Amino acid sequence: MHIPDGILPVSVAVGGFAAAGGMTWLSLRQIERKHSDPRQGIPKASLLTAVFFMASLVHIPVPPASVHLVLSGLMGVVLGWYAFPAILVGLFFQAVMFQHGGLTMLGVNACLMGIPALLAFSIFRLRGLLGETSRVPNAVLGFAGSFVAVALGALLAALLIVATVPAYLDASVERAAVTGLLAAHIPLGVIEGVFTAMVVLFLLRVQPDLLKESL
Amino acid sequence: MDIARITTLIVAMAFLLPVLPVQAAMAHGVDVTVTPREAVEVVASFDGGDPMSGAQVTVFAPGDPAEPWLQGTADEEGRFYFVPDPARPGTWEVRVRQAGHGEIIRLEVDGSGIAGTTGTGLTALQKVLMAAAVGWGAIGTALYFKRRAA
Structure with a gap:
């Protein structure tokens, strides 16, 4: 779901930057409101940005396609409102270093991963109702949030791509290819869901405060 | 061979024509010329190393970025070949695309030949x-x- 340069029209790129700017502003405002010292969350956000940055290099073969880890759900679950700026920074480095997603598409890509991350965060917050310290709700909500984040991100990317196929291309071929790639993201969502659940259970055991801070 | 016998032969052949339509079609003159030319080989793969098999390849001639000059599909190994028109020197553009993944490559074509480019693998x-x-x-x-x- 990293969209490279030259695939989407310029208007979409501009809209993506505008939306990403708004989301960043909203996230920073929420961080300022909810944390007495916003700097406290930065070490955690910084380390997870590094994990997010490297995750896209991990390719997972889902025959016939090959997908890579996204970890947007994990970012949302563990970081909360810090997730959007963290994803923005991670995507910037991916674009500059590995040409993974275009720089002009940075805004679009940030929305494609950052907004599902915030959705994963709000799903994971339901643990407040189901039992914050018990293992099962934490694991299940971590899994669900992460799965939904991957699925939603892939779906939004697919819709954007299919809606803007240039006239000179064979739209049906492109649609079939996008559908195939979209299907490959379902097992990826399961893998990331399990991974997020494992991370959540681990943090719950060794450092439950790290999960609490995001609330 | 006198005229009458040749005429008979031609008439006989004319009668045979509808009976053997396939052979008649194959008897049409075909002229095959093989000329070596400098072609461009496009090899497209995902950064994970998998070839972009079946990717759509579009070639744009210099000065005309809106109208495709050539349209095709990469083979199983993500390869695609084409011969740019030497009469149109300048920057040719090759766009490879599959499932929202893609790349635009620019080729310099002038009188002396084609300058190749390699991706940042x-x-x-x-x-x-x-x-x-x-x-x-x-x-x-x-x-x-x-x-x-x-």
Whole structure:
């Protein structure tokens, strides 16, 4: 779901930057409101940005396609409102270093991963109702949030791509290819869901405060 | 051979024609010329190394970025061949696209030939080093803010 340069029209790129700017502003405002010292969350956000940055290099073969880890759900679950700026920074480095997603598409890509991350965060917050310290709700909500984040991100990317196929291309071929790639993201969502659940259970055991801070 | 016999032969052949339509079609003159030319080979793969088999390839001639000059599909190995028109020197554009993944490559074609380009394929070691550099930066940032907070 990293969209490279030259695939989407310029208007979409501009809209993506505008939306990403708004989301960043909203996230920073929420961080300022909810944390007495916003700097406290930065070490955690910084380390997870590094994990997010490297995750896209991990390719997972889902025959016939090959997908890579996204970890947007994990970012949302563990970081909360810090997730959007963290994803923005991670995507910037991916674009500059590995040409993974275009720089002009940075805004679009940030929305494609950052907004599902915030959705994963709000799903994971339901643990407040189901039992914050018990293992099962934490694991299940971590899994669900992460799965939904991957699925939603892939779906939004697919819709954007299919809606803007240039006239000179064979739209049906492109649609079939996008559908195939979209299907490959379902097992990826399961893998990331399990991974997020494992991370959540681990943090719950060794450092439950790290999960609490995001609330 | 006198005229009458040749005429008979022609008439006989004319009668045979409808009976053997396939052979008649094959008897049409065909002229095959083989000329070696400088072609362009496009090899497209995902950065994970898998070939972009079946990717749509569009070639744009210089000065006409809106109208495709050639349209085709890459083969199983993600390869695609075409011969740019030497009469149209300038920057040719090749766009490869599949499932929202894609790349635009520019080729310089002039009277003397075609200047090839290679994608920025990074080696595994380069990738690991770059990832480690960014990771180290992130750890440094984390340590810095942890210290300030304490």
